[in-house]
Amino acid sequence: MKKNFVLLLLSLISVYATSQPAQWHPWKGKRVAYFGDSITDPNVTTGPNNNHYWSYLQQWLGITPLVYGVNGRQWNDIPRQTDQLKQDHNQNFDAILIFIGTNDYNHGLPLGEWYKETKEQVYAATGEPQKLQTRMMRTPALDGNTLRGRINIALSKIRLSFPDKQVVILTPIHRGYASFGPNNVQPSETYQNKSGLFLSEYIDAIKEVSDVWAVPVIDISTLSGLLPQYPEFSVYFKNKDTDRLHPNELGHRKIAQALLCGLQSIPCGDF
DSSP states (O other): OHHHHHHHHHHHHHHHHHHSOOSOOTTTTOEEEEEESTTTOTTSOOSTTOOOHHHHHHHHHOOEEEEOOOTTOOGGGHHHHHHHHHHHHTTOOSEEEEEOOHHHHHTTOOOOOSEEEEEEEEEEOSSSOOEEEEEEEEEEOOOTTSHHHHHHHHHHHHHHHOTTSEEEEEOOOOOOOEESSTTOEEOOTTSOOTTSOOHHHHHHHHHTHHHHHOOOEEOHHHHTOOOTTSGGGGGGEEETTTEEEEEOHHHHHHHHHHHHHHGGGSOOSOO
């Protein structure tokens, strides 16, 4: 009898624990800057309450959102957003989330390289007196006409301006068909862009940032579960016929849920 009671009690505790939101989260109550494009832009409406992924995180975690995303922007706008954040808040924030890249794909930006390599002389010693040696040296490629070059330019500015702040990169979500007028028709990601590249190649390049700049990357394209290239997922987007590119409030909630879990394992500020 006593054993059965204990088992029942443990079962009830387990059910209660799994049904409650986490009481502790490393990002709870933090001040977070959000950089990006239309999906982050507060002026791009998502539905009756205009909830974005960052406003859901504000509701769930008490995060203070500092939002700098602008509709249509690409990776080359991130340095400007960085300057604006520094002007507005100096060092008074905890982290930066960067959610951008889909427009770089849409405009057919070449991928480029992370590094340029040159022969340089350097003193080195391994168990013997140091001597001058000639070795290949890598430096970040700062080509603003390529994706990797733009990311290098942006991350060098952010990491050197805010070395004590957590920086997190989010991959773009999948893309469905969108038409915003005769001069702005965007096929789904099932088609190559004008440079002959697929969206997945841009996502793969963005995932490489973690190794190059020592920042975590959250693969929102996977974790959100959003597949707007298929009409069945139009419930998560603004219009099933003309805009399966921009998530509606339900789609933003899916992104926020993925972030809530993904950020759980990433430190942020002091705790």
